[in-house]
Amino acid sequence: MRVEQTLRLGHLYPKEMNLYGDRGNILAMVRRAQRRGIGLEVIQIQMGADGADLAASCSGFFIGGGQDLDQGAVAEDLIHLKGPVLRQKVAAGAPLLAVCAGFQLLGMHYLTASGTRIPGLGLLPIHTEAGSRRLVGNLMVSADPSLRLRDPVLIGFENHSGKTYLHEDLAPLGKVVRGKGNTGQSREEGAWRGSVLGTYLHGPLLPKNPELSDWWLRVALHLESLPALDDSLEQAARLEAMAVAQRTDSFSRFRLLGRGLSTKRGR
Secondary structure (H helix, E strand, O other): OOOOEEEEEEEEOOOOOOOOOOHHHHHHHHHHHHOOOEEEEEEEEOOOOHHHHHHHOOOEEEEOOOEHHHHHHHHHHHHHHHHHHHHHHHHOOOOEEEEOHHHHHOOOEEEOOOOOEEEOOOOOOEEEEEEEEEEEEEEEEEEOHHHOOOOOEEEEEEEEEEEEEEOOOOEOOEEEEEOOOOOOOOOEEOEEEOOEEEEOOEOOHHHHOHHHHHHHHHHHHOOOOOOOOOOHHHHHHHHHHHHHHHHOOOOHHHHHHHHHOHHHOEO
C-alpha cells in the first residue's frame, strides 16, 4: 500500500540550528516518505519576518541543535516572528520534532550560567538551566509506550550542558537505559505532548530511529499507522550503535569526540 499525498516540512533555522548531523534527520524523513509514495517538500525557514508566511504553509516542523551564541538570536526570532504561527499550527495538530537546543527552545525559559533568562516558545512545560558539566556520550532510551513505536529502543549521542526539567506531569520521551538524559539524574530523556516531541538524541536521530520519522509522518497525515518498510539497513545501524553503547559505561571514545567538537558545542 502506498500513501499518495504531499506534505511540507518546515526546517526551522537550518543555518543556525544544525549541529552534529541534524541535516541527516531531514534526509531520512524525505527518504522514508518517498518510499511510501508520500511527497515531502522541505521548506527552509530562515531568520526574519518572511519565515512566518512560509511556516503557515507547512504540514509540520523540525528544529535541530545550535551553538550557544546562536540560540539567543534564534529565541528572539522564534518567539516574536514565528511563534504565533507555530502555536496555531501545533494546536491544529501539526507535528514539531526538536533536538537539543531546539528542544530547550520549546520550553518556558533557559537560564544561562551568567543568570540570563532566555525565554522559550512555551509549547512544552519545561525549563532548562545551565549545568556545571557537560553530559556527553552514547544515549539509549526506552521510549514511552504511548508513542506506539514498533521498536521502542531509541539510540543516539548526547552532548549538552543544559539540564532540562519537566513540569506538570509531562511525559518524557522515555527512560534512560544508558547515558545521562535530561539532567543526568532524573533518568528521563526528552519530552512529548500531543504533536510536539523534543529530545537530546543526536547522531543524527532519525536514520538510527526510523520509528520517530514514522511518528512525524503519521501525525502529519492524521493516520493511525503507515505501510511497513524494509528497515534492514536501519536495523543494522541500530545494532551497531547499541553494541557500542553497551560496551562501557564510561563511553571514553565518544568523550574524546566531544572534546574535539568543543568549538561547536550546543547547550
